Amino acid sequence: MRVVEEGSHAIAEAVKLCAPKVIAAYPITPQTHIVERLSEMVANGELDAEFLNVESEHSAMSACIGAQATGVRTFTATASQGLALMWEMLYIASGMRLPIVMAVANRALSAPLNIWNDWSDSLGARDSGWIQLYCRNNQEAHDTIIQAYKIAEDLDVMLPVMVCVDGFYLTHTLEPFELISSVKNFLGDYKPKVTLDPEFPISQGEYAGPDYYQEFREDQENAMQKANQIIKKTNLDFGKVFGRRYGDGMIEKINMSNAKHAIITMGTLSETIEYVLKKEKIKDIGLIRLRSFRPFPAKEIQVALQGIKTVGVIEKDISPGLGGVLWSEVKTFTNKPATDFIAGLGGRDVTINEIKDVLKAVRKGEDKVYWVGRR
Numbered sequence: 001m002r003v004v005e006e007g008s009h010a011i012a013e014a015v016k017l018c019a020p021k022v023i024a025a026y027p028i029t030p031q032t033h034i035v036e037r038l039s040e041m042v043a044n045g046e047l048d049a050e051f052l053n054v055e056s057e058h059s060a061m062s063a064c065i066g067a068q069a070t071g072v073r074t075f076t077a078t079a080s081q082g083l084a085l086m087w088e089m090l091y092i093a094s095g096m097r098l099p100i101v102m103a104v105a106n107r108a109l110s111a112p113l114n115i116w117n118d119w120s121d122s123l124g125a126r127d128s129g130w131i132q133l134y135c136r137n138n139q140e141a142h143d144t145i146i147q148a149y150k151i152a153e154d155l156d157v158m159l160p161v162m163v164c165v166d167g168f169y170l171t172h173t174l175e176p177f178e179l180i181s182s183v184k185n186f187l188g189d190y191k192p193k194v195t196l197d198p199e200f201p202i203s204q205g206e207y208a209g210p211d212y213y214q215e216f217r218e219d220q221e222n223a224m225q226k227a228n229q230i231i232k233k234t235n236l237d238f239g240k241v242f243g244r245r246y247g248d249g250m251i252e253k254i255n256m257s258n259a260k261h262a263i264i265t266m267g268t269l270s271e272t273i274e275y276v277l278k279k280e281k282i283k284d285i286g287l288i289r290l291r292s293f294r295p296f297p298a299k300e301i302q303v304a305l306q307g308i309k310t311v312g313v314i315e316k317d318i319s320p321g322l323g324g325v326l327w328s329e330v331k332t333f334t335n336k337p338a339t340d341f342i343a344g345l346g347g348r349d350v351t352i353n354e355i356k357d358v359l360k361a362v363r364k365g366e367d368k369v370y371w372v373g374r375r
Contacts, residue, residue: 003179007138007170008033010177011077011103011163014145016047017183018101021072024052024063028082029115030167031105035077057082061089061100068098069204071195073149076100079167080107083121087128093160094129094220096205099152100160101145102130105167106267106316108346116347117167118316119267123293123325129220131161131227132293134266139177140246141165143238146183150234153190156226164293166268166316168347178244186241228295250297252289253304259286261362262308264301264330266290269314269343269350276355285359290326298333305334310365314341314350314358314372323369337365343372 005013011034015023023042025035041047050067054060057078064074078086083104093100104122108114122132133148135141141163148161165171196204208216228250235249246252254270255277256262261284263273270289277287288304290297305311311334313327322328327340341358344350354372361370 001179001181002176004174004176005138006033006172006174007141007165008105008172009037010138010142011145011165012037012041013179014142015075016041017180018073018075018146018149018187019047020049020075022050022052022064022067022074024054024060024067024074024076026054026057026060026078026082028057028079030107030171031077031079031082031103033171034103034105038075057085058089061086061093064100065089065093065096065098068100069096069196071190071192073190074100075102077103077105079105080109080115080121083125084109087125090125090128090130092205095216097158097220097223098160099149099158101148101152102160102162103145104162104164105171106164107167114346117169118345118347119164120317122162122164123317125162126294126325129159129224130294131159131224131231132164133161133231133291134164134293135170136268136270136289138170138173138175139244141170142177142180143242143244143246146180146187147234147238150187151227151230154230155193157223157230158193159220159223159227164267169268180242186238224295228292228297231292231295246291247289248300250290250292251300251304252291254287254289255282256286256288256304258283259308261285261310261312262288262305263312263314263359263362264288264290264326265314266293266326267316269316272350272352272355273314276352276359280356282359285362293326296329301330302333305336308336310362311336311338312341312358312362313338314343316344318342318345327369337367339364339366340369341372342369348373
């Protein structure tokens, strides 16, 4: 069914389809509309779940960890300082191999206080052991929540997933999208391998000394590597059932057939760049849109950059003292000249004219950092 909804509600509708039994939430702009809609669904009987109004984001993740460990699906959402407050529990959720799904409405971190969009929050959590998937529009946000449960719960993965959406640009923007009516033939019931049960008591998240801790971390890394193929398979299977796929699941290649230069980005920036490429009928520059940031699509990027002379990375984040996070990771896997464009921090609009300037600069192949739209 075709509907017009804001991104927050598109996410909530997808969560309802996946039928989590526990939703733990604390409000923070710009994710609040997600959990508000879910609370309404629980209150009016549309969704059979326990909705927990907790006292902080730290508590929200703690509640999800406890509930997920008993063998039920869970969900939460957060942004910015809320994600930062969860920091301790992010590592615990991943280390316990709990397939929690969380929506992150990407928002700048304080200080100074800013409620608008950039990727500082989720990219700051890149080493926490969570899979990170980034969406370009509300349809993808709706679909990716459903895929996220399938990916997280795969027995070869068993890792939590962040579904990242640009705050306000998607969370509060109305877009038409295809509302899925049922996921029964795609997702199925959650069947955890290990659960907490008073009849059969076990310990989870136990103490691990120097003799064992490293092996736990190695298992996490192996699971993250396996997630690459599971993300691809899930995307392919989703396409067979619902008729929509997102590239190969890891990256999406646009206008790359005759390209000699490439732009790499994530999220809604890819929508604007694709628009400019088509409107200006640019043939020599292509777009590589990362859908998965963790696991990082290193091999997929390397293949996509074959025959490409220069690379540009445009991103809404900064790692002070290094440059952009995405740029630094791309440079690890290619020796091609790569230019970094820092743009849109704190919700600053990235204009069409600025995108045109970025495209011109990419052809130069300068290995340096530019600040786009600097005042």
